[in-house]
Amino acid sequence: MLACLISGSLVKASSILETKVETIKGKETTLAAFKPKAMLIVNTASECGFTRQYKGLEDLYKKFSKQGLVVAGFPCNQFGGQEPGSNAEIAKFCKTNYDITFPMFGKIDVNGKKRHALYTQLAGEKSSFKGDIGWNFTKFLVDADGKVIARFEARNAPMSDEVVKAIETALKTK
Helix, strand or coil: CEEEEECCEEEEECCHHHCEEEECCCCEEEHHHHCCCEEEEEEECCCCCCCCHHHHHHHHHHHHHHHCEEEEEEECCCCCCCCCCCHHHHHHHHHHHHCCCCCEECCCECCCCCECHHHHHHHCCCCCCCCCCCCCCCEEEECCCCCEEEEECCCCCCCCHHHHHHHHHHHHCC
16 A cells, blocks of 8 residues: 655555546546546647647557546656646646646646655655656556556657557457
């Protein structure tokens, strides 16, 4: 069971699905709202060389959402200051430039001392895919039970054969 400090109180999360997150509009929630769906969790940025991956992420969401996939975007400003905007500015950018319809969440840290509990579970010491996040648009595939089953670095485009095949496999075992 993972314990993390959120807003001054100790919160225990036994699953990624129970980890507290904030929507891009500031509402506290958990990823349990998406159970029993598979999720592709991605740290995003609006001013990155990989920002064009938003289109591929939206294409994935449109292609697989009816089969049970949720794409979840988590903006992060830790890589070259490439996500400097507020959550409201990020949401506007995503809608205006990429017509994003998949869920976006509040800006978080994915590495370091302020690493969000979600990313501690995705890439922390107890993860099967441990290691610091190398750049924006690193992707984690999580099955319907909240288990991390794959990690794809930024260079893996969302619609690449490798990512699509992993999603198809996850959706078949759901």
